[in-house]
Amino acid sequence: MADASVTLRDRLAWLAFPVLMGGFVVLAAWGLGRGYDPVRWGMGLTVVNFFVILGVEQVLPRNPRMNVFRDRQSLNDVGHGMLLAALGRPLGGAASIGVMAMLAELRGASGLASVWPEAWPFAAQMVPGLLLWTFSDYWIHRSLHTFDRLWWFHSVHHDTPQMHILKSGRIHVGEELFNAVLKPIPLLVLGAPPEIVVFVGLWIVFDGNLVHSNIDQRFPGWAHYFLPTVQLHNLHHAQDRRHQDSNYSGSSAIWDVLFGTFSHPHRCPLGPLGIEDSPVPRGFLAQLVFPLRAQLATPAVHGPSASRTS
Ligand SMILES: [Zn+2]
Ligand SMILES: [Zn+2]
8 A cells, every 4th residue: 555655646647747837838829829919828827837737736745844835935925926027027028128128239230130040830939049048048047156246136036945836936026137138139039929038938937836746756867957947946955055056047057057157967976955054135125125235245255266275
């Protein structure tokens, strides 16, 4: 009986990623391909995805000690997530569109506007869409770890020993502005249609929720080179700086492999998560102010470069 229950749990853990990621990606592509309103379809799927993952975390936990309802930082996570949704993404998106308006003439003059393969089927256009997005995501995330003044914003995301669904939205609103302005630019410069931009944005939401979730997800060793696996992103959240400064791409490790920042979970044992001797305060308002105060108190706050060991 005990063996049967272990087997069932193992099977569910092997199915978790393909069902949850594949299912929502197919739903997103299906709706957008049929011409549904991209904003409404995207927002609806985002809400459903959140609650499905929250529910599955309760029945198939990866680590029983981690839970949304027992984490004292969960309310702060909700606050950061709400600021990100209400302020960071809309303002950043608007700024990004503003940048695009400025680049429009340049695109027209350079011929870049006609580069996007609009004649390809929707599914085929997803490939360059995801490659471009993950490329800019990789370099922006890497810069957040490389420059102290950016790391202080990003440290709010890393300052947690717990991993669960709410951690995907625990992003300082200042960091999100930076992300939302810069990440879509390669797609927009090359003239990707709105459906592709929305689809890629949804893919990032779905895989971001899964890699931060406390759902037990199993993968064969080779899958870590291509797929957004929870094991890769847990290593990225480790206190050990050799692992924290690796696996920057939450969506696919291909850029980490190409640029030499890949850590394979089978070769790197996972230690404690979070930031060693973290300077990030516990209170929500103090967390919002922290990166701004750190800019003025540079010698007193140690960022990535100050404590880099490898
Ligand atoms: Zn990071
Ligand atoms: Zn993360």
